[in-house]
Amino acid sequence: MIEFHSVTKRFPDGTLAVDDFSLALPSHKTTVFVGTSGSGKTTLLRMINRMVDPTSGSIDIDGADIGTLEPVQLRRGIGYVMQNSGLLPHRRVVDNVATVPMLRGTPKRKAREEALVLLDTVGLDRSLANRYPNQLSGGQQQRVGVARGLAVNPNILLMDEPFGAVDPIVRAELQQELLRLQRELGKTVVFVTHDIDEAFLLGDRVVILRTGGKVAQVGTPAEILANPIDEFVATFVGADRGKRSLHVENRGDGDIVVDGTGRLAGVLVGSRSPTASSTVGTGESKAGPRGPGAPAQGGDSR
Amino acid sequence: MSFLIDTLAWLSDPANWVGAGGIPTRLAQHLLFTLVTLVIAAAIAVPIGFLIGHTGRGRGFAVATSGAFRAIPTLGLLTLVALWVGIGLNAPYVALTVLAIPPILAGAYTGFEAVDRKVIDAARAVGMSEAQIVLKVELPLGLPLLIGGLRSATLQVVATATLAAYVADFGLGRYLFAGLRTRDYGEMLGGSILVILLAIVLEGVFALVQKLVVPRGVTAGLPTDIPGGSSRSRPVMESTIEEGNSNVHST
Numbered sequence: 001m002i003e004f005h006s007v008t009k010r011f012p013d014g015t016l017a018v019d020d021f022s023l024a025l026p027s028h029k030t031t032v033f034v035g036t037s038g039s040g041k042t043t044l045l046r047m048i049n050r051m052v053d054p055t056s057g058s059i060d061i062d063g064a065d066i067g068t069l070e071p072v073q074l075r076r077g078i079g080y081v082m083q084n085s086g087l088l089p090h091r092r093v094v095d096n097v098a099t100v101p102m103l104r105g106t107p108k109r110k111a112r113e114e115a116l117v118l119l120d121t122v123g124l125d126r127s128l129a130n131r132y133p134n135q136l137s138g139g140q141q142q143r144v145g146v147a148r149g150l151a152v153n154p155n156i157l158l159m160d161e162p163f164g165a166v167d168p169i170v171r172a173e174l175q176q177e178l179l180r181l182q183r184e185l186g187k188t189v190v191f192v193t194h195d196i197d198e199a200f201l202l203g204d205r206v207v208i209l210r211t212g213g214k215v216a217q218v219g220t221p222a223e224i225l226a227n228p229i230d231e232f233v234a235t236f237v238g239a240d241r242g243k244r245s246l247h248v249e250n251r252g253d254g255d256i257v258v259d260g261t262g263r264l265a266g267v268l269v270g271s272r273s274p275t276a277s278s279t280v281g282t283g284e285s286k287a288g289p290r291g292p293g294a295p296a297q298g299g300d301s302r
Numbered sequence: 303m304s305f306l307i308d309t310l311a312w313l314s315d316p317a318n319w320v321g322a323g324g325i326p327t328r329l330a331q332h333l334l335f336t337l338v339t340l341v342i343a344a345a346i347a348v349p350i351g352f353l354i355g356h357t358g359r360g361r362g363f364a365v366a367t368s369g370a371f372r373a374i375p376t377l378g379l380l381t382l383v384a385l386w387v388g389i390g391l392n393a394p395y396v397a398l399t400v401l402a403i404p405p406i407l408a409g410a411y412t413g414f415e416a417v418d419r420k421v422i423d424a425a426r427a428v429g430m431s432e433a434q435i436v437l438k439v440e441l442p443l444g445l446p447l448l449i450g451g452l453r454s455a456t457l458q459v460v461a462t463a464t465l466a467a468y469v470a471d472f473g474l475g476r477y478l479f480a481g482l483r484t485r486d487y488g489e490m491l492g493g494s495i496l497v498i499l500l501a502i503v504l505e506g507v508f509a510l511v512q513k514l515v516v517p518r519g520v521t522a523g524l525p526t527d528i529p530g531g532s533s534r535s536r537p538v539m540e541s542t543i544e545e546g547n548s549n550v551h552s553t
Contacts, residue, residue: 046427049427051423051426051427072429072430072431073429074429075426075427075428075429076428076429077429080424080427080428082420082423082424082427084420085424086420086421086423086424086425086427087421087424088421088424088425088438088439088519089418089421089443089517089519089520090442090443090517090518090519090520091519092519099428099430100428100429103428103429103430103434104429132518132519133519134519134520148428149428
């Protein structure tokens with residue numbers, strides 16, 4: 001369990017990144033911090049491994065105040081995955097994954113063997129182990145980054161917009177991989193993103209932040225979608241624009257499902273009759289009759 | 303033309319290749335002097351350069367100081383120091399160390415600065431101590447530029463080290479000063495040729511070292527790394543296909 005107690009962070013230039021933030025992050029769950037630039041989400045994440053120290057307030061991990069712990073030792077016990085992977089370009093994939101265990105004193109041989117197993121875990125072929133990061137695609141580098149984050153078998157995994165720099169197809173794939181990993185490993189994951197769809201897809205709990213590190217709303221994706229607490233949240237999750245409301249249109253040769261912005265969301269299979277459109281209204285709850293094989297649009301289909 | 307004949311005669315005279323004043327002895331002295339100067343200069347400039355590069359502080363100070371150091375005429379400084387500490391090798395060591403510091407300093411801090419900040423941030427975030435970041439990340443990645451600085455310092459020192467003979471009976475410069483005094487232009491030119499050859503050899507050695515110290519991972523996958531001509535496109539192709547395949551499996 002990670003607990004923030006009245007944490008405030010003001011940077012030397014006067015920017016108030018986080019303002020009196022208090023929250024408990026449950027263990028073995030994924031908590032997603034989501035917000036626009038300047039909402040302090042990355043600062044909050046980096047305070048957990050003391051890459052940033054709070055100006056006031058304290059953070060406890062399993063009841064221990066991390067302010068009293070030595071930063072380097074603390075970081076070696078926490079997995080960290082960042083955007084653009086942050087791999088060491090002069091080290092091979094396998095050595096990148098083995099870096100932290102070796103810092104903690106694991107013999108090189110053993111660390112490398114365990115690194116190979118981790119490559120399996122994150123779905124990378126072992127033949128890539130002796131490549132250098134520059135020789136990998138963005139998605140593969142990001143998988144190596146996740147493997148490195150898992151290398152010390154940490155209880156806590158911090159992920160700072162890890163899928164922000166890969167293309168949408170690879171991102172969707174990596175998101176599914178993370179969901180699978182999380183089902184298998186049950187880590188306490190803290191995930192930062194500016195993508196609300198990603199937040200709703202991955203988060204057991206979602207923390208929506210507004211500028212200046214203030215909490216706008218905390219809850220499960222369903223709670224937030226059903227009851228946006230105010231205008232800001234409603235706008236952020238896109239409810240007010242009807243972005244998530246689906247309706248059916250007839251285009252002559254069949255019924256298609258269209259979302260609020262007019263984009264194709266799927267095809268209605270099994271009802272060729274033109275009258276079908278009159279029986280399906282608008283609204284999230286009516287998204288049910290989508291046919292199998294309809295291309296789901298990420299979080300939109302929840 | 304008689305210069306060249308004199309030079310060839312001087313270079314091929316067996317008497318010039320033996321004894322305390324012989325070419326091998328003076329060549330070794332010259333080389334040793336260059337080496338010691340570089341070691342002293344590096345011992346001063348490298349730690350300072352690393353500190354500046356690692357912390358990002360004091361860069362302006364370093365640029366200004368190296369600029370000022372570069373502007374000091376070596377012969378003038380040599381004379382000044384010699385007047386102060388007396389005849390001998392101390393004055394040339396001081397003067398040439400001052401000459402060698404700016405390029406080494408610049409190489410050290412630009413090497414460190416060139417390392418991607420995100421890589422350093424990630425290294426720190428996974429639990430590397432500051433010393434480990436310097437030794438395991440910044441040093442290997444910044445080494446090519448540091449060696450570049452040493453290379454340019456070496457060239458300047460090996461050429462200017464002829465001035466050591468101005469205040470001491472030492473090094474290849476002795477042939478230049480002695481030849482000038484006795485109007486033996488063959489000896490002067492011969493000595494110069496030896497200095498030039500030494501400089502070219504050292505330059506070649508450094509060019510090789512500089513190539514060797516570039517971490518393989520840095521060149522790997524870049525357009526310059528084309529041993530077989532088409533090897534660049536192959537890994538990229540493979541990875542694209544793999545992503546596609548695993549996508550199929552996971553959906």
